[in-house]
Amino acid sequence: MIKFLLDYSSGMPIYRQIIDQIRFGIASGQLKLGEQLPTVRALAVELKVNLNTVSKAYKELEIRNILETQQGTGTFISQTAHIVPEKEREDKLREICTQFSSVALSYGFQIEDIIQTLRHIESSKK
Amino acid sequence: MIKFLLDYSSGMPIYRQIIDQIRFGIASGQLKLGEQLPTVRALAVELKVNLNTVSKAYKELEIRNILETQQGTGTFISQTAHIVPEKEREDKLREICTQFSSVALSYGFQIEDIIQTLRHIESSKK
DNA sequence: ACCTTTGTCATATAATAATAGTACACTATT
DNA sequence: AATAGTGTACTATTATTATATGACAAAGGT
Numbered sequence: 001m002i003k004f005l006l007d008y009s010s011g012m013p014i015y016r017q018i019i020d021q022i023r024f025g026i027a028s029g030q031l032k033l034g035e036q037l038p039t040v041r042a043l044a045v046e047l048k049v050n051l052n053t054v055s056k057a058y059k060e061l062e063i064r065n066i067l068e069t070q071q072g073t074g075t076f077i078s079q080t081a082h083i084v085p086e087k088e089r090e091d092k093l094r095e096i097c098t099q100f101s102s103v104a105l106s107y108g109f110q111i112e113d114i115i116q117t118l119r120h121i122e123s124s125k126k
Numbered sequence: 127m128i129k130f131l132l133d134y135s136s137g138m139p140i141y142r143q144i145i146d147q148i149r150f151g152i153a154s155g156q157l158k159l160g161e162q163l164p165t166v167r168a169l170a171v172e173l174k175v176n177l178n179t180v181s182k183a184y185k186e187l188e189i190r191n192i193l194e195t196q197q198g199t200g201t202f203i204s205q206t207a208h209i210v211p212e213k214e215r216e217d218k219l220r221e222i223c224t225q226f227s228s229v230a231l232s233y234g235f236q237i238e239d240i241i242q243t244l245r246h247i248e249s250s251k252k
Numbered sequence: 253a254c255c256t257t258t259g260t261c262a263t264a265t266a267a268t269a270a271t272a273g274t275a276c277a278c279t280a281t282t
Numbered sequence: 283a284a285t286a287g288t289g290t291a292c293t294a295t296t297a298t299t300a301t302a303t304g305a306c307a308a309a310g311g312t
């Protein structure tokens with residue numbers, strides 16, 4: 001099961017963040033084809049957002065054939081879900097890195113200090 | 127002079143994109159301290175957005191002491207821009223790295239890819 | 253059959269984002 | 283003094299985002 005993480009100060013709408021994380025979750029293998037997603041109500045509670053916000057994200061992905069919904073049963077990753085194009089993954093990675101970089105550097109941090117801190121955080125996770 | 131580039135389909139509000147690009151421009155050295163920015167009207171025309179949208183971005187940066195405005199003359203990068211007290215820097219570094227790490231990993235990116243991208247961005251700043 | 257859980261739909265409300273237009277105040281130049 | 287160029291302020295309007303409710307429909311278990 002995927003762990004959703006919202007950034008309420010990013011300026012990106014919540015439903016778009018949900019869409020992104022599902023799409024990239026599939027691309028990165030965190031979400032398997034056919035896997036069931038959290039119910040709209042469960043995810044709404046987990047993310048502390050409205051049911052309609054989650055529903056909007058799911059519905060949009062359903063239109064794109066990335067999700068399949070069975071009313072009364074749940075929402076699933078489509079078996080035929082397309083992979084996010086590699087270029088889009090690279091663009092997204094560069095986008096979030098650029099944004100982070102601008103903030104970090106504006107505080108005067110050096111690239112090596114930043115990387116060292118990131119590695120430390122990563123290694124302390126397990 | 128900095129080249130602004132908007133992504134109208136990203137979901138991120140335009141005024142926030144302008145804010146981000148100015149901050150990143152300063153951090154990366156594209157914008158020098160004291161340098162004059164485009165006038166609100168000129169930038170509004172260039173970006174094909176409303177005057178008020180640019181004004182909103184400038185005003186917010188002015189509040190944060192990143193920009194200084196002289197009515198009738200123009201808007202400039204502050205000379206004393208964004209120096210963070212030394213004692214807060216370490217906590218801040220860890221904080222923003224943790225936040226960034228969570229977001230990046232939730233997209234399924236690997237730590238080494240992230241670091242490589244950060245290094246690439248850093249080195250491409252000349 | 254009944255009930256629960258699921259997704260869906262509809263209405264209303266509020267806040268935010270962006271536009272449009274107008275007017276005003278300040279500064280430098282002529 | 284007059285003018286052009288600057289930032290600022292204000293009202294109004296529209297679209298988007300998110301919330302709050304309530305009701306309905308479909309699936310599956312009891």
